[in-house]
Amino acid sequence: MKQIITLNVNGEVREIVVRPAATLLEVLRADLGLTGVKEGCDTGACGACTVLMDGEAVLSCLALAVRCQGKSITTIEGLASGGQLHPVQQAAIDKDAVQCGFCAPGWILSATALLAGNPDPAREEVKEAIAGNLCRCGAYRRIEDAVLLAGDRLAGRKPPASGSPE
């Protein structure tokens, strides 16, 4: 039986009619057109479909939409504000942390959740935070650099004056 759920998606309240078997991933992509949420493995093992639910990184492919009633969802489309990219997005560009880009929405959201609670993470903490986001291009080192740079900028610190670590 279909039911109506209310979600706050990227700051906007949306009412959607969903089937019990609809995943949050399907609803975000098909019903709301938010195709920045990626369908990768669709079985919880790659992290491409990561979104923030009440600030926490979760897998939208394994979240049933009917169980998300009243939740606040942030997708990659909702990170930028006032025409400004989110610091993690900007750092991804500045550190050239994206190759094919398919994993980027996922890890950027995982990193955003990390930095919201811990603006000064160690590299190990960054690795742990993005451990659920597979990057088939293997851009991990640059992704870590980008997250660390975003942390520096968010905390108003001057990043260490060093070039690429390679």
Next chain:
Amino acid sequence: MPLPDFEMLTPRTLPRAVRLLSQGDGIAALAGGTDLLVAMKQGLKAPERLADLSGLAALRQICHLPDSGLRIGSMVTLRSLSAHGALRDHYLALWQAALAVGSPQLRAMGTLGGNLCQDACCLYYNRPPMQRLMLATCFKLGGDLCHVVPTSRTCRATYSGDTAAALLALGAHVEVAASGGAAVRPLADLFTGDGRRPIALGAGEVVTAVILPAPVAGMGSAYFKFRLRQTIDYPLLGVAAAVRIRDGRCESVRVGLTAVERAPVLLDVSELAGGRVLDEEMTDEIGRCARALAHPVANVSEVTPAYRRDMVPVLVKRALNAAVAAAAGGLS
């Protein structure tokens, strides 16, 4: 892969949930969904109705018991669990095992009860539907053969829960609600040892909590997980050790193993090691005992069963030494 259609039931009380789940085969309990929904997407399960346990607030509580033990509701997420102060201080093996499950996202969604009650897995059973169709039906799918161990007369699907190994070593119990009321059982009784149906819950039975014994002085524990990637993957082998040391000598030594059998394995060597120092000779001996209980099968493609079996004494020694260090360090 769309999920097959089902009806969603949202019980608000435990008795209501138990009543719904008593209604037989077509209904399944839904916790975090990270195991069941994957199986449904893979076409392995198709319950007509799901009873969502997330509306039962009491199942999301962690509380200290009058005897100073810890009661962890089955719907507590692995993430919330690992953030609880008592875990790192007193039940290190469980803290490490909870953090070793899946990925940050899976731990934010998956629950302790769901992790314990996960289905056994296997290279053949869990392969994509199209590939599965090309093979004869195995025991786990209702057939009469095992592709992994062709000589086996039973299903050899492997139980791979991380937290089960830690909880067995720590001497945990589970509280199970049923229509006749709640009962507390030793954790080992939750597992059937049958790969087809590894969890010993009947219709209407729901795991509501895990109960840990009170921490005592000289207690220490640790969990070690072997896998190729240090994230997301199931264990190829998981080893937990829990020791109680007094004046340098063992009072109790328990080892929990996972991913080596159809159920998690508990090895209680308190009698063997009691009153003795946990030196290299003793850890070697315990490693040999544990190895004899481990029967990994070729149910993963990454490494051979022989290699996994040889890793058992290696990780048992590491876990025992780490447990002793934790006991000595006050981190117990």
